[in-house]
Amino acid sequence: MTNTNDLIAALANQGAPVRTAGTARFVLPLIAAIAVCALAVGLVLDNAFSPYAQTGPAPLLVKWAFSISLVIFAPLALWLLGRPGRAAGWMLIALAVPFGSVAALFVIELAMGSPSFPGKAWQTCLAAMVLLSPLAFAGAVVAMRHLAPTNLRRAGLVAGLFGGGVAMTAYAPFCPGSGMVYMIVFYCLPIIAMAAIGYLTGPRLLHW
C-alpha cells in the first residue's frame, strides 16, 4: 500500500469532495421506490378504494396510519444511521410505535370478538407484499449506499421496514381485508420478514 503521507498529499490535491446534491441522492431512490410500487399496483390491479365503499374509510386509515408512519420514520432513521457518530436510538424506538399500536388494537379487537379470518383476497395481499417489498427495499439500499452507515445490520433492518411499509401503503387501497388479525398476519409479518432479510443482508449490501 502507498505511503500515508503520499496518500494525504494525493487526497488533499484533489480537494475536499463537493457534494451539493447530497440530500437528493438519498431522497430520489426512496421516492423512485414509492413511485414504482404505486405504479405497479395501479397497472396490475383495478378499482382502488372500492373495497372501502361499504365499510367506510376507517380500515384503510388504520392500515395507512401504520404503513405511512413506517414510510416516514424509516427514511429519517436511515438518514441518521447513514451519518457516522449520530445517535439513532430514539428514531428506532419511533419505528416500534406503529407495531405497538397494532398490538394494542389487536388486544382490543380480541376483547370485542374477532372478525372473520383470513378474508377474501389474502393471496393477492400476500403476493403484493412479497413482490413489492423487495423493490422498495432495493430503493432504500441504493439511497443508503450514498451515505456511510457504520451499523450495517441495523441499517439493513430499517431499509427492510421501509420496503415493507411502502409495499403496504401502495397495496392498501386495493385490500378488502380488515381486522387486526388480518393486518398482523398479512402485513406486519411480511414487513418483519423483510426487515429480517435486511438485517441479515445489510452487511453485504451496505458495506463501504
Next chain:
Amino acid sequence: MHKIEEYKRNRLDLLIARTREGDKRAYGEFLAEVAIVVRKVLARKIGGDGELEDIVQEVLIACHEKLHTLDPQRPVGPWLRAIAGYKLIDHWRKRGRSPLVIDDSADLPVAADDLARHDVTALLGELPPAQAEAIRMTQIEGLTGQEASERAGIGLSAMKLRVHRGMNRLKTIADENKLP
C-alpha cells in the same frame, strides 16, 4: 493531556470549516491531523505497524469519500471515531479473527535467552522501530508487558503482538542468515 485532546478536536473542526470554504491546504492539514488522531486511537487496539497504517489509510480514504456525511454544525470527533471504529471492525472481519491476544511469552518463536548469543543491537536494527523497541523493553530491559505497554502508550495486547511479530521477524532473519 485533556487540554491537548480538546485542542486537537477543536483544530479538526477549525480545519474542516476552512476546507468547506475551499481551502485546499487546510484540507491537507485536516487529513494529516486525522491520521495522527486515528493512529493514536488505533495503536491501542492494533499491534502491527503495517496493519495500523493500512487502517489509517482506509480511514483517510473513507473520510475523503464520505465527507458529505459530516454535518457542518456538528463536531468532527464523533464522526471520525465512528468511521475509525467501523474500519477497524471491518479490518478484523476481513482478517477473519478477533483482535489478537498473545498471553504467554513461552509462545514466542525465539526463546529470549537465544538473543544473548547475538549482536542484539544489529539484529534489532533489522526490525521496524516499534517492534524493536517492544523487544528491547520486554526482553532486554526486563519490563513486564504491562509496564512496556504503559511506557509505549499502547494497550497490553498491542504490546504483546508487537513483541510476537518482532520475534517472528528475528527468527526469519536468523534462519536466513543461518544463525545458530
